[in-house]
Amino acid sequence: MSIPNRRVCKDVAREGQGRAAAPPEVNETITLTLSETTWSEKYKSIRVFKENFCAILEALETLSRDGNNATRKHAYQLHAAASKVSFIFSLVLIAKYSALLEPTVNVLQSVSLDAVQASQHIGRILKLIRNHRKNPEKVTDEIFKDATPAIAEKIGLAEDMKSIPRTAKRQQNRSNHPAKSPSEFWRRSITIPYLDSIINYLEIRFSEENGPSFTLTKLHPAQMKNISLEELEEACEEFKNFTLWKKIWEKKPESIKLSVSVVEILKETEDFFLKLRRLLKILVALPCTTCTVKRPFSSLRRIKTWLRSTMSEARLAMMSVHTGNTFSKTSTISSTK
Structure with missing residues (x-):
């Protein structure tokens, strides 16, 4: 996205936040992006994105009309994807449980880390999520109550929240669970699978087998x-x-x-x-988190990882590459004899 388009997006977002009486500091955090190396930034980004979702959606609608060809196309696709009930329901659900995990992630990445206390707190969170898994109807109803007035009514999707998506004969591109009510459909499609994934992940990461390492x-x-x-x-x-x-x-x-x-x-x-x-x-x-390191998606990977796997440190030391110079195989072989 070009700089003028970014300014348009920020201006529209600020106007929307002003009408919603949002705190002034939100204006600067609306452009947060997901971080591949810091878990706390991921949870913070989800929270900020949910708080400013309506303003962001309005900015995308503006860019889909007023931007250049590439920007209009990209903004329209994002706006169409975000204007669906499944997206809104998933956003509110993920934000709900991210709020539970964000403080723990901040503790795990802090300088003064108490891994034992953090592990015990994770156990309490896991117990709470298991109780929610036993009663997914209540969780789904709470998500509906939170999403309908806060988001759906503001963007004109309140009626869509009350209807069941069309059931096709063949499940191919989306969930196609049989249901008698919208709550039952989204419970089977999103709530239960998401809760199962969180429980499975926490059980693996903070299992009893990892207990001795935390006691250190x-x-x-x-x-x-x-x-x-x-x-x-x-x-x-x-x-x-x-x-x-x-x-x-x-x-x-x-x-x-x-x-x-x-x-x-x-x-x-x-x-x-x-x-x-x-x-x-x-x-x-001992790593307390398993965030993605910067090297896998860095341009230095070719030098730091791929070359070091086949070349020794002695050959890499003080070596530089000049793209302007060309060498023939014959001259190179003869010079090394």
């Missing part, structure tokens, strides 16, 4: 003060010097215990706590 965080001084020596020994049975390790940190000021990082703690284990040093190294390298 109890070796941090800020965590040791809240647990007993027996609980600390149970967390890591192979390490036998828990008493001495805990006594060392009990004598240090409280401010140091809370601010010290795991890397700094490693310096305290260089000579006398070799097994503990090994455990702390595992804790440092």
